[in-house]
Amino acid sequence: MQKKLIAVAIAAISAAPAFAQSNVTVYGRVDYGWMSRGGDDGAVNTNGTKDEMASGMQAGSRIGFKGSEDLGNGLKAIFEIEQGLQSDSSATTGSGVFSTLNRHSYVGLTGNFGTVVGGRLDGVRYGIYNTYDAFAGGGMGNFTQMTLQVDRADNAIAYISPNWSGFSFVAAHARSVAGQEVTGGVNLVGGVAPAPQANTGDGRLYTINGKYSNGPISLDLDYETVIVENSNTAASGDTVVWTVAGSYDFGMVKVRALYDHHDKDTAGILRTATNKNAVDYDAWFVSATMPYGNFLFKATYGQISDDRNATERGVGLQGDATKWGIGMNYNLSKRTNVYLDYASISNDRNANYQIAPAANTQGTGYGTNGFNMGLAHNF
Numbered sequence: 001m002q003k004k005l006i007a008v009a010i011a012a013i014s015a016a017p018a019f020a021q022s023n024v025t026v027y028g029r030v031d032y033g034w035m036s037r038g039g040d041d042g043a044v045n046t047n048g049t050k051d052e053m054a055s056g057m058q059a060g061s062r063i064g065f066k067g068s069e070d071l072g073n074g075l076k077a078i079f080e081i082e083q084g085l086q087s088d089s090s091a092t093t094g095s096g097v098f099s100t101l102n103r104h105s106y107v108g109l110t111g112n113f114g115t116v117v118g119g120r121l122d123g124v125r126y127g128i129y130n131t132y133d134a135f136a137g138g139g140m141g142n143f144t145q146m147t148l149q150v151d152r153a154d155n156a157i158a159y160i161s162p163n164w165s166g167f168s169f170v171a172a173h174a175r176s177v178a179g180q181e182v183t184g185g186v187n188l189v190g191g192v193a194p195a196p197q198a199n200t201g202d203g204r205l206y207t208i209n210g211k212y213s214n215g216p217i218s219l220d221l222d223y224e225t226v227i228v229e230n231s232n233t234a235a236s237g238d239t240v241v242w243t244v245a246g247s248y249d250f251g252m253v254k255v256r257a258l259y260d261h262h263d264k265d266t267a268g269i270l271r272t273a274t275n276k277n278a279v280d281y282d283a284w285f286v287s288a289t290m291p292y293g294n295f296l297f298k299a300t301y302g303q304i305s306d307d308r309n310a311t312e313r314g315v316g317l318q319g320d321a322t323k324w325g326i327g328m329n330y331n332l333s334k335r336t337n338v339y340l341d342y343a344s345i346s347n348d349r350n351a352n353y354q355i356a357p358a359a360n361t362q363g364t365g366y367g368t369n370g371f372n373m374g375l376a377h378n379f
Contacts, residue, residue, distance in 0.1 A: 033374015
């Protein structure tokens with residue numbers, strides 16, 4: 001099961017021994033399977049059932065390289081480069097599920113002070129969702145697909161603190177969350193394209209994430225904001241998100257829960273009685289996993305609620321929706337597993353959420369009921 005955190009947090013906190021090597025480590029995953037989707041509970045679906053084979057349904061197929069150099073006095077230089085693959089075709093990106101080519105890449109330093117890295121980094125809040133969702137952001141049952149996160153940020157830098165008796169924190173800043181930094185204006189003014197305007201259109205991401213993990217208990221509290229600088233585009237405006245999540249491992253069952261509030265104002269103007277937010281929703285889910293021999297059973301139930309009225313929402317993704325999913329992994333070995341998942345979405349208040357096995361799709365997919373099965377090998 002994929003446990004996606006910001007890549008540097010994995011390196012610095014949960015997988016530090018991997019960087020004790022002086023050579024480069026090659027790793028990866030190949031994931032391939034079949035899925036079927038259909039149904040139209042409040043969603044537009046005039047094309048019946050869709051069956052297809054796909055790469056990376058449970059987690060994206062990829063190949064990666066990581067390593068370190070001992071610089072002395074407890075200081076190490078570290079790096080990681082991870083590329084997405086399509087195991088069902090010759091395509092490297094742009095088709096299928098989990099189709100990002102450059103998943104993440106960074107270079108940095110780690111030591112007694114913590115870890116500092118820069119490059120293309122995994123989103124902190126995206127990692128929190130996928131950590132506390134039993135489906136880990138992949139497979140038909142994942143709830144992470146109902147919301148919108150910064151899955152990866154370009155031109156980013158992050159600091160990961162040491163672990164103090166279970167407490168740690170991550171602070172991150174990205175210079176552009178939607179790709180490379182914009183180099184010029186993007187709107188026509190009087191039919192004439194404006195001259196380049198410094199950082200016009202760049203989305204600046206600021207994140208602070210506090211973490212506690214000790215024995216069976218795990219807690220996360222995250223706050224982030226995205227500011228689109230000096231932009232007169234329809235996409236402009238400030239986004240503020242805060243997330244709280246926790247889990248407790250009872251041994252036979254591990255229970256998780258998450259609550260999230262997402263707020264985006266319109267064109268940088270704060271919300272008023274007459275100017276409501278472009279995005280204003282709450283999301284929550286409860287999730288559980290139960291290991292039994294070589295099996296891992298998992299279930300998630302959650303809801304997303306739009307806090308705007310019908311006039312403010314207009315058309316598109318809006319209203320309320322619930323999603324539930326159940327699934328099973330069977331481990332053929334420590335590296336190879338088969339998986340089987342089923343999920344369903346119920347829409348309300350003219351919502352149009354559709355189902356997808358990929359996280360971070362904001363309810364964009366196909367139909368409202370889905371089933372998938374597949375085989376994955378990690379190396």
